[in-house]
Amino acid sequence: MFADLLESPEWDDPRHVPGEPGVRPDLRSRRIPLGPVAVFGASNFPLAFSVAGGDTAAALAAGCPVVVKGHPAHPRTGALAGRCVTEAAAATGMPGGVFALVSGPGNEFGARLVADPRIAAVGFTGSRSGGLALMAVAQARPVPIPVYAEMSSINPVLLLPARLAADPGGLAAAFVGSLTAGAGQFCTNPGLLLAIDGPGLPEFRAALAEGLAGSPSATMLTPAIADAYRTGVAGRADRIIAGSAEDCRPAVFAATAAEFAAAPALREEVFGAASLLVTCADADELAATVESLEGQLTATLQGESDDLPLARRLLSALERKAGRIIWNGWPTGVEVNAAQVHGGPFPATSDGRTTSVGTMAIERFLRPVAYQDFPAELTT
Amino acid sequence: MFADLLESPEWDDPRHVPGEPGVRPDLRSRRIPLGPVAVFGASNFPLAFSVAGGDTAAALAAGCPVVVKGHPAHPRTGALAGRCVTEAAAATGMPGGVFALVSGPGNEFGARLVADPRIAAVGFTGSRSGGLALMAVAQARPVPIPVYAEMSSINPVLLLPARLAADPGGLAAAFVGSLTAGAGQFCTNPGLLLAIDGPGLPEFRAALAEGLAGSPSATMLTPAIADAYRTGVAGRADRIIAGSAEDCRPAVFAATAAEFAAAPALREEVFGAASLLVTCADADELAATVESLEGQLTATLQGESDDLPLARRLLSALERKAGRIIWNGWPTGVEVNAAQVHGGPFPATSDGRTTSVGTMAIERFLRPVAYQDFPAELTT
Known part of the structure; x- marks a missing residue:
């Protein structure tokens, strides 16, 4: 799914306003990856919302390395999925360290991952208390980072x-x-x-x-x-x-x-x-x-x-x-496509401006950068 | 500038994945306004970054009502600009209450505005301490809201x-x-x-x-x-x-x-x-x-x-x-156009995923909503 998206020229939102000498500089912009993303797998979806789930796919598609904290509810499934991702990364020549699966006991381990200065964003699917705890850790960092937590909903x-x-x-x-x-x-x-x-x-x-x-x-x-x-x-x-x-x-x-x-x-x-x-x-x-x-x-x-x-x-x-x-349908069953929005205002999620399912999820892990009067030699 | 954007069909990012009976539902999505936005004018730009500045324009363009806290450095310029916006809103038939200019003493007044449950997002340009204080208020609310604070940069x-x-x-x-x-x-x-x-x-x-x-x-x-x-x-x-x-x-x-x-x-x-x-x-x-x-x-x-x-x-x-x-230019001078990024990682801003200048700023104040199997009578 993200492969289709990445083949389109628009996923990084390239923009160009040509310069005019003496009037305005040449300005191009595009979106670049935020940096390494910490993903917390869900207990209830060992595949779609865990080690190799939507957050991992969206972050990798955006160009962000991923560190997954596997969920203790399915450690062996998580390890299997992690091995698949690691092998696929090696087979396709992705840089070393682009993906890691870590696990550790209790909430303190997850909090340390979110507090690590090398982490630039967090994806989480779980309880309201768990999501709120990670939001607090992320906001208390010297450099606060975005947390995309899906927490609770009665639909x-x-x-x-x-x-x-x-x-x-x-x-x-x-x-x-x-x-x-x-x-x-x-x-x-x-x-x-x-x-x-x-x-x-x-x-x-x-x-x-x-x-x-x-x-x-x-x-x-x-x-x-x-x-x-x-x-x-x-x-x-x-x-x-x-x-x-x-x-x-x-x-x-x-x-x-x-x-x-x-x-x-x-x-x-x-x-x-x-x-x-x-x-x-x-x-x-x-x-x-x-x-x-x-x-x-x-x-x-x-x-x-x-x-x-x-x-x-x-x-x-x-x-x-x-x-x-x-x-005239039912809320269970979430299609994975370009129009899907699996998100919503707090407390359904920590940040209703994005989705965790579908190709729009790539936007979670990108930020825009503008390049002013750049010579061709620097843009290629 | 935002008028050009709003005439294009893409500002609300409409998406449609047609349904197939028995296979998948019909899914459309678009972006809708976040809700009322509190804007804190800057001391140093009585026009471009204040009452009728970029944040106000972007929020109104997105469909959000705006409450501006005028900056005490230029109360009369702020009042003049506020009157212009109010008159323009009335002349163009915008809903009553779409814009308000408020002022009050000290930081507590601004904190009360950000804490108000009716406010859905905050735009701020000012000091690092001021921005951090508003971020803390926004995060401590029963329903946390996004804060777009531009704070400090040594460029x-x-x-x-x-x-x-x-x-x-x-x-x-x-x-x-x-x-x-x-x-x-x-x-x-x-x-x-x-x-x-x-x-x-x-x-x-x-x-x-x-x-x-x-x-x-x-x-x-x-x-x-x-x-x-x-x-x-x-x-x-x-x-x-x-x-x-x-x-x-x-x-x-x-x-x-x-x-x-x-x-x-x-x-x-x-x-x-x-x-x-x-x-x-x-x-x-x-x-x-x-x-x-x-x-x-x-x-x-x-x-x-x-x-x-x-x-x-x-x-x-x-x-x-x-x-x-x-x-080979200088950082002062910021063009207002579709490719501009006036933002950057913390602490330049509280949220490097957006810009405060240029048409991309409309994205600050929108969130996506999906409509599944909606009949034509509900979408028009």
Whole structure:
């Protein structure tokens, strides 16, 4: 994918404003690599978001050496991927030291990597606390550096009234598929459903309860993730409407918009197949609830033609809240291409100005430099 | 300038990867405004870097409302410029509240503006301490926001050997012109000269001393800038080789590369017409000195054809250190166009990934959003 990009002449954004003697100098600019990048692999994607994942590919494509801190959840997969990258770098004649995989115990090891004066930028996918800790280290350096941390998102799904009335059973079945894929361990897992009280909502709830009845407890990626999930769902057990709040089973909870507004803890991500159905009294309360959300990786609209006026009303707020907005789909599943935005306002990421997936990600690791009145001998 | 940009279809970077049923969804992306921007005007540019300056123009062009904190150094000019912007906004039918000029005493007022949850980004031109203080406020917010602070730069000028030998008198005269323009109160003022000991250097020093002899004390922009300048040059009085270290007169000081390496205070910007000539023993010491520099807005090479091999050797380090590299010119004077980069690595700016001058500056205030499977009715 980045190979296609690098073959195009535009990835480094070359610009030229010719000089005019006595009027203005000749000025060219282009983007150059930021420098060595520290990449922190994710626990949940041993391939796409880890040693040889998107951050590594984007940084190498930009011309930056990469030091990956492998995730302890998959040390052997990480080592295998690291060996592949190292061998590919050697086989293609890349400079020695262009890639390194390191590992070490605990958070202090990662903090030392980010604090190293030779590191120029950081890519991270993980928890909010982990991302915030690395941001603090990066900002406290004598020379602060950018941190691209993808942290947490509950990915609201708005069930608009006509759609809910038209096909509550189909909606519930499709939602259950998105919720439970990979035991819900995706950063784009739909952790929040927003609906207006009305036709179809009781049927949707009933179909949810039926669809999740008897779901087995899942094997989670790591013991720590399993512990956090059990604690998260147990804390909401009094709100359960579908699935089970015991062990690592899928679970859907319910709250009114007023309860949601009053309980900040209900906005926190429970990483796994847990979701919260928030019922609003009317369109105004739905709009206010959307406005109250934190930054998200995604927001989804489920609607019919009759829902378009309401969708249009909500769109500006959704654009301010999310990196990707989906119509009649589900947030899980992220295409890797030139138009993808896997990012979003804080706390979904530390820096909503970029994406971690797709070719636009190369821009994370570049900075512009201008060359004034340069002779041809220096530009070649 | 931004009007030309906005007439082109590309300023918001529209992208489209068509969907294929059963294979991948339709995905479009574009850039949208970050939100309201707080702009802190500079003391030294009441027009280009203040109320109606580059940051304001770039933010408005991106679609962001702007709140300018006027600089107390020119309150009436600021008020006049603010009235022009307000009237232009009304005359062109821009939304109410798209622009506001505020002023208040001391640093606390500015900190409150940056801390306001409605502010989404900050543009600042001023001192290193001021920029660092605003960065800290922005990072301590519940929702951190980007700060584009232009802070300090000593803008090294490298006098390469063949050039120095060929025309020491002409070099000195041109340097004096760049040093003393506007009493040296430009962020691109050449505050550091680097040369290798050899032919032409004694003549260059003599011509400097002659060129600056008897220069009058300048009226500085503000009493605080005058005080800081007097203190700065007095602290280096034992190193003076040209001009005067008394009052607000131009002054050039000298140090060996070893002395420069050992005295971090010599790297600090003295805002005004002060510069430091650092003499290196050979090309290796020159390269090491360049490598030791902090981030800069500009770096300048003065060279002849015979200097090209040395220039080529130094270029990679200069690219890592500076936002703009100049061949046989002077850093003062910044063209406003599509190829300009007025930025550079920390501490020249807080964020070397952008520019504050030229049309590329619009990117500071945009973020990408993707739209998946959107119906035509929602995209128009």
